[in-house]
Amino acid sequence: MFSGPIAGAIEYAGRATNVPRRIGCGLGRIGGLAQGLIVPASLLMAWSVWARLGWLPEQILPPPSEVFGAMRDTIDDGTLLSSTLTSLRRVAEGFFAGAVFGLAFGFVTGASRLAESLFAPLFLTLSQVPTLGWIPILVLFVGIDELLKILVIGWAAFIPVALNTAQGVRDVPRTYLELGRVLSLSRLSTLRSIILPSAVPSIFTGLREGLANSWQTLVAVELIASFEGLGYLMAYGRQLFQLELVLVAMIVVGLIGLSIHLLLSLIESHLQRWNPRGQS
Amino acid sequence: MSSLAQTFDSDAVKHPLLRIQDVSKAFIVSDRRVQALSHVDLDVEQGEFVSIVGASGCGKSTLLRLILGLDTDYEGAIRLEGRRIERPGLDRSIVFQEHRLLPWLTVEANVGAALRQIKGSGAEKRARVEAQLHLVGLQSFAKAYPAQLSGGMAQRVAIARALVTNPKFLLLDEPLGALDALTRLRLQDELLRIVRNRGATAILVTHDVDEAVYLGDRIVIMSPHPGRIASVLPVPKEMSRDRSDPAFLRLRDDVLTRLGVNKAAAVYDRLLEIPNEQRVH
């Protein structure tokens, strides 16, 4: 059982030992997996049992069976799919727009000290405003249709992409640049063979954060100002006190979040194979 | 506060201070068994300075860890003053190759960190810390942070930290390896002076043969695969610590040859095709 934090600290310190692996490590690994599943499994069980016993009022948590039922229904009548696709499309469009501009802006401000001193402070100041805080103004300017979503989601992506790209370009080691000069590379070649490859890890970090930000912002925007999409599905379910709908949408949101995370980790590990300086 | 579980040996003897008997240790690295140490025997007397040289993989650092008590999984016995070593203790100090100073503590706090498990008043401990810093010549840097020190200075603080507990045994694991050549030479002298000053017993592990000959009273030569002691050479008491002294150079060449690195001898041997074991002894 979990011993006190001080004992835990001693155990933690003891992890420094280089102990040769023993035969039992196979069993240990299975044990590790089981330990990981204990908590989620018992929560799930407690949920169904309490719901079955009638201890759980519907407004708090509908029984798992109803959640599955709602999932089946929304899949059958196509709402889940269309909502998901709408949301995904918005993220893709917004992220793409924000990323393209972010790369351009980041590149320019990273490469040119002049550009940086002119534009970066204004940009940093504007990014102090929480992204969602722009929504009321933008609603008045462009209404509640798709442009609003793209602008807000795009801005959410723009910030990390621009910052990380600028940093990646700025932080190209001077030794590499000197190498370019020694080899008498043209500006374009320097760009292609030296600056870009060196900046790639940072750029990728920016893109990854931009995508994560876009996804987060999308959910918020759909809750605040939308009549379609997963966010809207949640708001709708909330309005009608149909928690099972809210939970279904949350599960899908979680799954998409997980997929994005896994996909990006995959790409990153692929990139890192060639670049020992790859960032995490 | 510091408690050593003590296992008394029926034939405990006061000499030698440290006795390593028939020690063997294996690691499993990616499902392969690597014999880091194989049947190592070594006695170290009180006040001795033993240098251990060898190529990478000869087990010298592993041996230090066993003596330190960081690792107790091995065959054989290691006894300090007759008692088996079961865990780290403040009677044995180590200076690592990286200084391992805690970056968030000042120099004097770093040295004082070694005294936490020792009973004593704050004033006493402060005095001890000051004395050690004085010994290594850094008393004016007591309030500095490690990030503000050069490599040589940081390593000197590490040495002060190792000595402040008044250890019976000072272990040095390639302590000067991360420093530039000039600093290294300077610190070698410092080390000699400090250790002689205290009359401490020390084991130095190094891959620098000159350093081993310069500092040691005895030179233990280890060879790898499996890690074992190949030979032990005494350093003649009359030999001066002068790197250009012919006796020094002869001893150094001897060590190099035994390590298989002496070029002249190696070429000669290859010409005559003398197998390794039968070379110059």
Add this chain to the structure above:
Amino acid sequence: MTSSVMDVRNELVRAPDRKLAVAPSTPRLRPLIVPIILLALWEIAAHTGLADPRFLPTLEAIAVRGVKEFAEDGLTSDLTASLARDLLGFVVGASVGVALGLALGFSRLLERLLSPLLLAHRQIALFAWVPLISMWFGGGEAGKLVFIALAAFQPALTNTWQGVAGIPKIYRELSRVLTYDGWDFAVVIALPGALPGIFTGLHAALIYAWTSTVGAELLLDIAPGIGGRMNEGQHLFHIDLLFLCVFLLGLIGMVFNLIAGAAERRLLRWRRS
């Protein structure tokens, strides 16, 4: 909404070290050039009627509105209400996050038990919790506070956990060599070593809490708060109020970043060489 926050933070933490001047002839004034030009264009457009005054009020109009709001119409109390919510939620959420992060860093058992659950929780976008929370706690104060605390909890937990786990093995080994007991290890090595991570977490939590405060106020029941005023401004087409609010939001965000950045620099002095 993940670490773009941290990027902005990093920029601001780094800012004092980096000089903007390139040529000595135009030193610190460069950053003001573009904003001044834009503001000038704004003023011209607003005054000459080039832009619809409903969409682009003059800067004086915004200022006048600002004075009016603060003097009479209670924007002060709205701001106070928002900040109070924000800080309360931040303190609760961040404390739980740091405490749990420390526990997870120290106890391998706890880590194994809880990490799948926490990992799953992290995948769900923050705002996806709003409908659920508003059903459980209502859309009033309680609901908003829970949501803000949740927003602060996440980064505090993750960064603290990483801070503890990231303590280099050489320091952990050092504690064994010095025969430290658990207490000494925690006080001398673990906590100071984890402190940079903890601070990163607290900084991020502060920003996330503010972001979620604004979002929650936009989403949930109208109550004293800047989000509520912004909703009102949107519905009544009071664009001067909206510009004012955006300006205030940015100001508060910047103040938070600067405070947290300064705190980090002060307390982590030992990092500088």
